Amino acid sequence: MAESAARRHRVVIVGAGFGGLFAARSLRRADVDITLINGTAYHLFQPLLYQVATGILSEGEIAPPIREILKRQDNVDVKLGWVTDVDVEARRVSVEAPGIDYTVDYDTLIVGAGASQSYFGNDQFADHAPGMKSIDDALELRARIFGAFELADLHTDPAERERWMTFVVVGAGPTGVEMAGQIAELAHRNLPGQYRHIDPRKARIILIDAVDAVLKTFGDRLSTRALRRLHLLGVEVELETKVVGVDATGIEVETPRGHERIGAMTKMWAAGVAAPPLARRLAEAAGAATDRAGRIRVEPDCTLPGHPEIFAVGDMMALDDLPGVAQVAIQSGRHAADQIKRRLAGRETGQRFTYFDKGSMATISRFSAVASIGKVHVSGFLGWLMWLVVHLLYLVGFKNRVTAVLHWFVSFLGRGRSERVATFQQAYARAAVRAYGDPFERRRVPAGADGGGE
Incomplete structure (x- = not known):
C-alpha cells in the first residue's frame, strides 16, 4: 500500500512526432513518470522530407535522436517499439519491437501515432x-x-x-x-x-x-x-x-x-493520408467512432468518449475538421499535457481544445514560396523568407539549424546539392521486402508525423 501511494502518476505517450514530443516536453516539470514509445529512435521533421529526397539535406538534419532531445528531462523513459493494442480496462499498452514484446501500464495515455500514406484503396501503387x-x-x-x-x-x-x-x-x-x-x-x-x-x-x-x-x-x-x-x-x-x-x-x-x-x-x-491501424484498434477498444480517414472522433478536450484518461492528438484525432498539420499536433499535445497537470493539481479539467491557426506555407522553388497567415497572403521572395524563418524555428536542436543553413546556402545560392549519394539498396529495398517478406511487417504501426514523424 505504501509503495502504491508513493508511486507517481504514469503517463504513456505513443509517438514522438510533434504531438507526442511537445506533450512530453510540456510535462518536464510535472510530478509524473513518462514512458515515450516510438517506432523509430528519432523525431522526424516531416515537412522537410522532400529536401532529403532531392539532395538538399541529409536525413540526420531533419531526424534528431529522441534521447538527445530529451536527455535533460529526467522524468522520461524512451522505448523503441510499435504499440499494437490497448487494454483500456487494465490501462495497459502492448508493444512489439524487433525480437521482443513487452507491455507498459499507464494512468494517462496520450496517443499521437501520426498518419500513414493513403492510396485510396490501391495500396499496390x-x-x-x-x-x-x-x-x-x-x-x-x-x-x-x-x-x-x-x-x-x-x-x-x-x-x-x-x-x-x-x-x-x-x-x-x-x-x-x-x-x-x-x-x-x-x-x-x-x-x-x-x-x-x-x-x-x-x-x-x-x-x-x-x-x-x-x-x-x-x-x-x-x-x-x-x-x-x-x-x-x-x-x-x-x-x-x-x-x-x-x-x-x-x-x-x-x-x-x-x-x-x-x-x-x-x-x-x-x-492523401490515413490514420494508422492503431487508431482503429484503440477506437474499438474504447468504443469510440472513427471518421472516413480512420481518425478517432474525440471529445472537445481531445479525450476519448467515456475515457478521460486517454487523449488522441494530432493526426490521430478527428475534431472540428482540423487539418493534419504540425501546428495542430503541437498545440493538441500541449493541451493534453496541460489537462494532465490540471488534473494532478486538483483543478477543473475538460476545457475545449482551441486551435490557433498560425497559417500555411509551401515552397515552390528557391527564393519562391507562398504563405497564408490569417488575412495575410504573400508569395515570392517574401514568402520564401517567412518559410525559412519558420522552419529554422521548429527544427529541433542548434546543430540541425546550423547544418541546414549551410546546405541551404550551397543549394539556393550555388548550384550544388550536398546529398546526392544514392544506393541500389535504397532504390530496391521496397521490392526486396515484397519479394522476401518483412518479418516485422505485422508489427508495424506507421510512424507518420502529425505534419511530421511519429
Whole structure:
C-alpha cells in the first residue's frame, strides 16, 4: 500500500512526432513518470522530407535522436517499439519491437501515432510510387530520382530515355508542389553540364491531381501564383486528373480529355493520408467512432468518449475538421499535457481544445514560396523568407539549424546539392521486402508525423 501511494502518476505517450514530443516536453516539470514509445529512435521533421529526397539535406538534419532531445528531462523513459493494442480496462499498452514484446501500464495515455500514406484503396501503387512519410521513403525517392538521370544517360533508345527522364508527382498539395518544384530545379539548374549523353533540361516533370487547383487550401490568389511559378519552372500541371493505374513503366490516368497513359519510370505519391491501424484498434477498444480517414472522433478536450484518461492528438484525432498539420499536433499535445497537470493539481479539467491557426506555407522553388497567415497572403521572395524563418524555428536542436543553413546556402545560392549519394539498396529495398517478406511487417504501426514523424 505504501509503495502504491508513493508511486507517481504514469503517463504513456505513443509517438514522438510533434504531438507526442511537445506533450512530453510540456510535462518536464510535472510530478509524473513518462514512458515515450516510438517506432523509430528519432523525431522526424516531416515537412522537410522532400529536401532529403532531392539532395538538399541529409536525413540526420531533419531526424534528431529522441534521447538527445530529451536527455535533460529526467522524468522520461524512451522505448523503441510499435504499440499494437490497448487494454483500456487494465490501462495497459502492448508493444512489439524487433525480437521482443513487452507491455507498459499507464494512468494517462496520450496517443499521437501520426498518419500513414493513403492510396485510396490501391495500396499496390506503393510499389512503384513511394509516398513521403518516412526517412525510408525519402531515401528511396532520392535513389530513384538521381538514378533515373544516370540510367537515362546509358540508354540510346529515345523512347526508353524519355521514360527515364519523365517524373510524375501525384498530389498538388504542399508536398507534391514542393517535390515537383525541386525536381524541376534539379533538371534545369543543378544537373545541366554533368552528363555527356543527355540534357537534363529536357526532363519532363508532371504534377497530377484530381482537384481543380494546386495548393487548393491556400485560396485562389496564392493557388494561381503557385501555378504560374510551376509553369515557369517547366512543370506540366494536370488538374482534374485521376490516377487509375500505376506500374513499373508508367501511370494510367483519367483526364478531361479521356483515358491516357504516361510513360514514366519515376513516380511519387503525395496525395492523401490515413490514420494508422492503431487508431482503429484503440477506437474499438474504447468504443469510440472513427471518421472516413480512420481518425478517432474525440471529445472537445481531445479525450476519448467515456475515457478521460486517454487523449488522441494530432493526426490521430478527428475534431472540428482540423487539418493534419504540425501546428495542430503541437498545440493538441500541449493541451493534453496541460489537462494532465490540471488534473494532478486538483483543478477543473475538460476545457475545449482551441486551435490557433498560425497559417500555411509551401515552397515552390528557391527564393519562391507562398504563405497564408490569417488575412495575410504573400508569395515570392517574401514568402520564401517567412518559410525559412519558420522552419529554422521548429527544427529541433542548434546543430540541425546550423547544418541546414549551410546546405541551404550551397543549394539556393550555388548550384550544388550536398546529398546526392544514392544506393541500389535504397532504390530496391521496397521490392526486396515484397519479394522476401518483412518479418516485422505485422508489427508495424506507421510512424507518420502529425505534419511530421511519429
